[in-house]
Amino acid sequence: MMDTGLDVVSDNKKSFSLLLSRAITRLWNHTINIGITNQTSDFDKKRTRLINGISSWVLVIYIGYVIVFAGKTEARFVFYECIVGLFSGIFPLVLNYYQKYNLTCHLYIIFNLFFYFFESVAEGGRDGVEYIFVPLCVTPMLFFKSRRVIFTYFVITGLFFALAKISHSLMNPIFTWEGQKSQIPANWATMFIILFMIIFYFKSENERQEKLLEKKNVSLSDEKQKSDALLMNILPYETAEELKHTGKAKSRSFKMVTVMFTDFKNFTVTAEAVHPEKLVNEIHYYFSVFDQVMSKHNIEKIKTIGDSYMCAGGLPEENSTNPIDVVNAALEIQEFMLQMKKEKESANELFFECRLGIHTGPVIAGIVGTKKFAYDIWGDTVNVASRMESCGQVGKVNISGSTYQLVKDHFSCSYRGKIAAKSKGEVDMYFVDAPIAPALATL
Numbered sequence: 001m002m003d004t005g006l007d008v009v010s011d012n013k014k015s016f017s018l019l020l021s022r023a024i025t026r027l028w029n030h031t032i033n034i035g036i037t038n039q040t041s042d043f044d045k046k047r048t049r050l051i052n053g054i055s056s057w058v059l060v061i062y063i064g065y066v067i068v069f070a071g072k073t074e075a076r077f078v079f080y081e082c083i084v085g086l087f088s089g090i091f092p093l094v095l096n097y098y099q100k101y102n103l104t105c106h107l108y109i110i111f112n113l114f115f116y117f118f119e120s121v122a123e124g125g126r127d128g129v130e131y132i133f134v135p136l137c138v139t140p141m142l143f144f145k146s147r148r149v150i151f152t153y154f155v156i157t158g159l160f161f162a163l164a165k166i167s168h169s170l171m172n173p174i175f176t177w178e179g180q181k182s183q184i185p186a187n188w189a190t191m192f193i194i195l196f197m198i199i200f201y202f203k204s205e206n207e208r209q210e211k212l213l214e215k216k217n218v219s220l221s222d223e224k225q226k227s228d229a230l231l232m233n234i235l236p237y238e239t240a241e242e243l244k245h246t247g248k249a250k251s252r253s254f255k256m257v258t259v260m261f262t263d264f265k266n267f268t269v270t271a272e273a274v275h276p277e278k279l280v281n282e283i284h285y286y287f288s289v290f291d292q293v294m295s296k297h298n299i300e301k302i303k304t305i306g307d308s309y310m311c312a313g314g315l316p317e318e319n320s321t322n323p324i325d326v327v328n329a330a331l332e333i334q335e336f337m338l339q340m341k342k343e344k345e346s347a348n349e350l351f352f353e354c355r356l357g358i359h360t361g362p363v364i365a366g367i368v369g370t371k372k373f374a375y376d377i378w379g380d381t382v383n384v385a386s387r388m389e390s391c392g393q394v395g396k397v398n399i400s401g402s403t404y405q406l407v408k409d410h411f412s413c414s415y416r417g418k419i420a421a422k423s424k425g426e427v428d429m430y431f432v433d434a435p436i437a438p439a440l441a442t443l
Contacts, residue, residue: 028056031053031093032049032052032053033048033052034048034052034093034096035048035093035095035096035099037099040101044101046142046205047101047143048096048101049201050142050198050201051092051104051105051139052096053201054194054198055088055089055093055108056089056093057190057193057197058088058194059086059089060089061085061190062088065082065085077122077175081119081122085115088108088111088112091107092104092107105140105144108143109139109140109153113136113156113160116129116133116136116160116164117160117163117164121164121171122174122175123176124174124176125164125165125167125168126173126176127187128187129187130161130164130165131187132187133160133164134161135191135194135195136157137153137154137158137161138195138198140153140154142201142202250366251364251365251366251367251368252364252365252366253363253364253365254362254363254364254365256314256323256361257312257315257322257360257362257363257377257381258313258314258322258325258327258358258403259310259311259312259358259360259361259377259382259385260311260329260330260356260389261309261356261357261385261386261388261389262290262308262333262354262355262356262389263308263356263389264352265353265355265394267307267352270350270352274350282350287304289333290309290333293329293333293336294311294329296332297325297326297332298313298325299311299322299325299329300312300316300375302376303376307352312326312365312377313325313326313329315365315377316365323358323360323403323406324406326358327399327403327407327432328435330358330397330432331397331432331435333354333356334356334396334397337352337395338395340352341353353394353395354395355392355393355394355396355398356389356396356397356398357385357386357387357388357389357390357391357398358385358388358397358399358403359381359385359387359399359400359403360381360402360403360406361384361402363377363378363379363382364377364378364379365377365378383423384400384421384424384427385400387421387422387423387424387427388400388421388427388429390422391419391421391427391429393431396432397432398416398429398430399429399430399431399432400427400430401428401429401430403430404428404430410435411434411435411436412433413430413432414431414433416430417429
């Protein structure tokens with residue numbers, strides 16, 4: 001279906017209206033931002049935009065007046081008034097251009113006080129110009145921060161208004177002309193428009209501030225979530241919450257916790273032959289997998305010390321399945337290590353082998369110090385678990401007699417006998433061979 005001539009005309013009108021609207025918007029934005037730079041404070045930006053907007057409107061009004069009264073010889077006095085009025089719209093824009101924000105505000109109010117007072121007295125109030133004092137008494141509240149300055153200008157504006165009204169009954173007008181009453185609607189319209197601009201600007205600034213505040217609140221909320229997530233990644237949830245609300249976290253005792261240590265065989269020798277960055281990347285990969293295994297089996301990672309990895313089941317929330325959970329995790333880790341060894345050997349790359357030891361008993365858990373918080377555990381159980389690891393064998397899961405008594409119904413184990421452990425004497429030790437059945441039963 002072809003467009004008719006009317007459709008083309010309509011489209012052209014819409015395009016012209018859109019272009020005109022954009023041009024006016026660009027001009028208005030440019031005008032109200034005269035004198036504003038990146039260094040201008042928020043307060044100066046607000047009052048500069050407001051005074052530029054009012055001055056622009058006043059300038060347009062007085063340009064119209066000058067054109068109207070330029071050819072009226074009987075109203076020459078009004079023409080000269082309008083020339084002075086043009087100045088009242090120009091000088092704030094010029095002063096703001098030179099970033100004299102405070103001076104602009106003071107001179108704007110003072111000039112207009114005397115200018116409109118003179119107009120009102122000279123024309124005997126017959127043009128209604130004295131009501132311009134109404135918006136003029138409001139502007140100091142938006143131009144200045146000092147309450148004393150605001151109150152002073154408010155009182156002075158009220159005094160000028162009162163004097164102008166009184167003068168109408170005490171003296172005759174200096175100048176009158178027959179078309180004077182026609183100025184009243186224009187002056188009243190100017191008053192209401194200026195008031196509207198002040199209130200609308202105030203409302204717009206409030207909305208802008210609310211949006212900024214909302215964005216800041218969202219940003220703060222996002223940052224809080226990030227910091228909370230980071231804290232939860234460092235500390236157990238219960239400890240982190242206690243630390244957030246009280247500023248400290250009390251140590252707690254746990255009657256039955258299963259502690260596991262892992263260690264890489266010949267790590268020191270290997271480290272000397274490998275570039276440090278490559279070595280760190282390798283350890284990061286292995287320990288990241290360990291972390292995933294711990295999360296899967298509800299085990300709390302405590303810390304890493306060099307190539308040693310320490311974790312514990314049964315805290316910060318106590319449970320009765322932690323010996324089974326930790327042994328299952330240990331078997332999964334050794335299976336992963338064996339798989340990695342095969343892959344690395346086939347590719348002729350660096351690989352690690354792991355010793356692993358487990359012991360169950362009571363511990364104390366918590367955080368100490370005031371900087372770089374770290375959740376840690378203390379007690380003889382930790383020391384025995386460390387000995388289980390050092391007395392273990394590569395690829396095996398070495399457990400103490402205490403842990404064996406708690407998991408023997410769930411895993412087949414090989415008794416190693418009493419093995420001498422440093423500072424502990426002879427300790428019953430077992431290798432875990434395989435699960436007897438799915439280790440899900442509650443002890």
